């Protein structure tokens with residue numbers, strides 16, 4: 423697995439990143455929701471807006487495969503897989519920022535995909551949300 427903060431390869435199950443010191447445990451435990459609240463939890467404190475970016479280039483191979491699959495009318499798998507990975511990465515980076523701020527959840531999460539276009543094949547996925555401190559409702 424990779425540290426969501428600095429991209430360093432870290433051992434599976436490691437609790438802290440050896441390079442930047444990010445708490446990987448905290449990042450894993452952060453709850454993420456696209457809704458403004460999490461059922462069963464009460465927002466104790468709003469910390470602020472957090473974002474995570476993930477720029478991608480599809481690369482020649484991806485483009486080639488996507489071309490073939492388009493011809494055969496299938497799903498453009500190479501493309502969707504790459505987007506899926508980029509979305510996960512953007513979310514992980516957003517969670518890492520929230521964890522660094524002492525949040526334990528991110529609510530109102532929105533994922534945006536922008537294609538830089540002009541044939542550059544660069545896609546930027548942005549995850550935005552509100553970092554909050556939540557506690558279970560009693």
Ligand SMILES: [Zn+2]
Pocket residue numbers: 425426427428429430439440441442443444
């Ligand atoms: Zn790190």
